[in-house]
Amino acid sequence: MSDSIQSQVSTEEWQLRVNLAAAYRLIALYGWDDLVFTHVSARVPGAEQHFLINPYGMLFEEVTASSLVKVDQQGNKVMDSPYPVNPAGFTIHSAIHAAREDAHCVMHTHSLNGVAVSAQTEGLLPISQQSTLVLAALGYHDYEGIALNEDEKPRLVANLADNTFLMLRNHGLITVGNTPADAFLAMYIFEASCMIQVKALAGNRALTPIAEDIVDGVKEAARVVTKGMFGDLAWPGLLRKLDRQNPGYDQ
16 A cells, blocks of 8 residues: 555655654554554645544554545545544644644653643652753643543643643643654653653652753753754664564555
């Protein structure tokens, strides 16, 4: 099937499909998936407002470039596909894509550590280097039930604002990025911050917070450390990891 899909789309879209499928499989590889639930979406290059999303019912570890479904802003298929799509699952993603021109990729997880921290009143604490990277660009959105209501979209978008990270209270984590690589690295840091916090609080000892002025200076430091590449710095190695442990995402 990959040959037929690849022949129908541009070179740019096919490369996006490969990277997005890789992001799905990496989420599964790192244990952040929630069976067939949650989504990672990406805007297709071009003038049309079209997006790629996972086929509903397929495990993240099974997603391939050719199985991704192309939809419009309302979650309706715009290209023939044998796979179903869950329009309701696109609610959060469509709101962010519509509001943020720079959010070419939107990643949403229900990771256990992420949900655990999202349920804590104080949210993410400044107790690790990873957390400072997140806190420099973090918003919070209060839980309003399963995200199906259109009228929740403006509030969600307002809470995200121009941030990279959004914590959905009692629900999970969201990251946005220019590419699947950027959104994935952001999620890796977000999840690591939550995991560290869960483990630190379980130790039942006083914690040492990082000073506020250090957190404030993190954005520029992060740019220097990643050489301005952010996700692209780690992405080639992550793809090699996938090729060793779960090949076939590029089919």
